[in-house]
Amino acid sequence: MVSLTERLKAKLGRKAPLKPLDAQARPVSNTTESHPPARPDSNKSPTSLPERLWDQAYDQAKASNLSTVSVYEKILSARLREQDANISEYPDSAELESQKNEIAHTADERRGQMQRLVNHGLRRTERDAELKQGMEDGIQAALAVKEVVDKAVQASPEAAIAWVGVCFALEIMMNPLTQASSNRRGIAYVLSRMDWYWNLSSLLLDENITEANSQPLRGELEKVVTDLYSRLLLFQMKSVCYYHRGRLSVFARDLIKLNDWDGELSAIQAAEAAVQADSAQYNTVSIRNRLGEIAETARSQNVKLDSISSAIREQTRQQEMIHETSADNTCLAELRLTDPRDDRRRIEETKGGLLKDSYRWVLENTGFQRWRNDPQNPLLWIKADPGKGKTMLLCGVIDELQQSMGATDLLSYFFCQASDSRINNANAVLRGLMYVLICQQPSLISHVRKKYDHAGKTLFEDANAWIALSDMFKAMVQDLEKRNTVLVVDALDECIADLPKLLDLVVSTSSSSTPIKWLLSSRNESHIEQKLRAIDAQGKLSLELKENAEHVSHAVNIYIDTKLSHLESMEDEDLMIQVREVLRQKANGTFLWVALVVRELEKPECWDPLQVVQEAPEDLYQFYDRMMTQIENLAARNSEMCRRMLAIATLAYRPLSLMELGSLCALTTSQGSALAKISRKLVAMCGSFLTVRDDQVYLVHQSAKDYLSSKMGDTVFPSESQIHHTLFARSLELMSGTLKRDIYDLIEPGFLMDQFQVPVNDPLAHVHYSCIYWVDHLHYSILGKSSKDDGSVQKLLQERVTNEFLRKKFLYWLEALSLLAFCHDSTRLASASNDNTIKTWDTNSGTNFQTLKGHTSSISSVAFSHDSVQIASASDDKTVKVWDASSGICLKTLEGHDGCVKSVVFSYDSARLASASDDTTARIWDASSGICLQILKRHSDSVYSVAFTHDATQLATASRDRTIKVWDANSGECLQTLEGHAGQVNSVAFSHDSVLLVSASDDGTVKIWDATSGAILQTLEGHGGYVQSVVFSDDSTRLASASDDNTAKVWDVSSGACLHTLKGHSKYVRSVAFSHDSTRLASTSKDGTVKIWDVSSNSGGTFPPTPMGHSDLVNSVNFSHDSAYLASASDDRTVRIWDHSLITPPG
Structure with missing residues (x-):
């Protein structure tokens, strides 16, 4: 019978100890003996058997695959540098390429470095485990491996060389999205068996427990174990290099072949099998049982470790969904100018509420029914003169449509308002319509995100905004081809900028091939008529036509009855009947006229309601003349302030708050609630031209703005350019007295916009409008000069005060703009020059203050x-x-x-x-x-x-x-x-x-x-x-x-x-x-x-x-x-x- 000794000799003698570790790597030496481990000092205790074998395996790996080990050691060196400098971020490719290899050549010094790296790696594993909750089995398995590492290092600190790669592998398992699936499987396998690998040398080769007759083969088996360890180390090294591949130079990536992970794992398993086969009869039954128990535990851990990958991928998928939702919300927030749904509620409340009886007639109108039910009639245009109730009529229609539409139907709407620059242009109309559509059908945001993700908020505001918005809108329309969708736009005549473009888009998307239906309203204006000429007569609903006028007149009568029933002065029934009859006779089917008269009746000083309605002019503009006469008859100071307030409210680019209006009018030196209270009193003296809602001051109607604008430059008001100059000069005066460094007392400059709260007593509240629009008023105060009055003296004054403000307050102004989250299209500063021109620049440019600063992002060329x-x-x-x-x-x-x-x-x-x-x-x-x-x-x-x-x-x-x-x-x-x-x-x-x-x-x-x-x-x-x-x-x-x-x-x-x-x-x-x-x-x-x-x-x-x-x-x-x-x-x-x-x- 052939002895075990002979069989092992024959087995080891007839074959090389497994195939070369890397067929493509050029070996430095054919034997490991040329790279012996350094001889320890006599003062140091001798190394243990596992340490010695792992040291030999490391040297063998380095000899067989120098390029991989060199790159690996650079990565370890960089990690050591991070620890020393307390740096959290990884080096980039250039830094890693220039990183000096600081891993020691002697075994003792190298073990010390490895121990530092192990300790650092274990701390990283704990941190990653804390961050990745919700995957208990996998995390527990990873922590079990960490515990094995921890105990091994504590028992034998010099053994760290075997565990550095394990710590990196644990880190990789916590971040599996960066690795190939085959590499992840291999890492999980190796990690789960590390306890088996570590105990292998002690149990198989310990001189004190192995059988005496097997001692001659101890050295041969040691070589097989060392070869297994070398393969394990190389697999770990290559995995670490692959994990850091993004930071490796092209040259380094080419040196290391990082693609055959299945082959690498198979080689490890073959090496394991060789060890097990060669040692089958070498050790005692108890030793083999012990190794079997460890292997069984390893199989269980392997399954759990492998689950980390899928668990983290699922967690990452959920986080990506959360991120996408967050990105969608940010995009939607930046698309929004105002919420048309809030505008609708504001309009209804300002006008006294919605009366169903005042608009019910239109729901039964033949033209409306045809538009609502016939796919061949996708557009309906409701037109009438000012004050006929078009806006409230559409509010009522919207209310009815919302109640009757199906679950999958969509409804969006927009209310134009000429007196508010935020909602008086075609871009704003599209943004509002799309905003409401997306709120109902969130998937539509994808059409916006395609461009927004690259451009950001400027997509909606730059010179090409209309092109981008119309393209997005058309894409949405195509996406809605199977959804019944109604789009409502009120007061087209108050869309000041780019109305022709908007009307062209309406017509182009009003084909019978799409389920989109448009409902529009406007005054009787020829330029709108011309653009909508393609619409046949059935698509137009004029409130002045006889049959419709009768319905409107009846609706006005209902409105009169409702308003009078709420007046305290109408307690006498006979008086109410008389007043009602006069109002009905004089109203001429105009809601606005009735509303203005009722406001006069609501005033405390109205003691004879019948006389008021009898003396009220029947014509709307004559009524405005009467209100203006009443203002002129006030006490001189009050009259002056009211006229100033009306002029400013008329030319302001948006509705002003009570504090903003009071500050711009220079009513008082008081601030806060005291200023708002005084402003409210003055507003009440301005006839019925102005109305207050939620402390915001609005012109009562667009016709009021038209009337007041027509008075600019006569004896009542200064010219428009003079009013613009007043607004400019007052704005600079207010800002100069208010703006200062760190006005919100944030202390630290690094606050994000969503990280601070506006103070209760906001120091910018009264200058909010001034900060944003002073440049526009300066611009138009100069452009408005006539040829006879070039305003040269005033212009020089403007230059002086502007330069003084910018010299002293420029940085504080920029800080205020950022705090106010200002609108992109208002971020301009202007400089007036002696050549009678004005140049407007982006506030980020600073061109007039420092050469060649103007781009708002990185400059590439x-x-x-x-x-x-x-x-x-x-x-x-x-x-x-x-x-x-x-x-x-x-x-x-x-x-x-x-x-x-x-x-x-x-x-x-x-x-x-x-x-x-x-x-x-x-x-x-x-x-x-x-x-x-x-x-x-x-x-x-x-x-x-x-x-x-x-x-x-x-x-x-x-x-x-x-x-x-x-x-x-x-x-x-x-x-x-x-x-x-x-x-x-x-x-x-x-x-x-x-x-x-x-x-x-x-x-x-x-x-x-x-x-x-x-x-x-x-x-x-x-x-x-x-x-x-x-x-x-x-x-x-x-x-x-x-x-x-x-x-x-x-x-x-x-x-x-x-x-x-x-x-x-x-x-x-x-x-x-x-x-x-x-x-x-x-x-x-x-x-x-x-x-x-x-x-x-x-x-x-x-x-x-x-x-x-x-x-x-x-x-x-x-x-x-x-x-x-x-x-x-x-x-x-x-x-x-x-x-x-x-x-x-x-x-």
């Missing part, structure tokens, strides 16, 4: 015109700005892109500009007028770079879709598409003779192309990261490239040889530019610096002192054509101009 007169900048705020290079004044802002603008360049004759954008297009602009000449639309993904040929006849574009396209710059025709890069193309440039084209890509290469044929002439390799930028020298003999590997390189175009590698930036290099004599190169970096390099032919690429100033990533740099100046653009939203002579050393 900057370019000088070739005559060095102008500078163009491209920004993530979707605009291109053109600046005067000398004064720093913003000459024009080019708008039109729907995504971040990534690149901008002038044509050589400076006549045109080209821009590239995330919206997948490039645009060509007239540099003088700012008109968009061409939109180039053939790329399938973001466009990152543009370049003109020298004669400006062609344009090249580089894209994320991995292609370069060459276009005819005049016709916009795509001439050719260049393919060859394996990653996104970040930059493109023509040589100055336009013969060559060069491109830079994420695939780590620079390619030189024949610009005519599109053939690849050379591929330049050498960078260790993405190549971000590339540029030709002026003489086209060299080119420069910028890379994520923290370097710039200079290449010989003819040979493709690398002439210089420029090292000095501490983070990745974003952009490069040659001076026009080709002796200097400028580079920009994430480290916030711009460096100037000497790249003359005999230079070694040394660089002078670095100009500083930017506080964030510097994205782009460019020399002026005469090389006298350098412009740089940064994520800090600024463009900086440098004097090249001051940053270039002499000689």
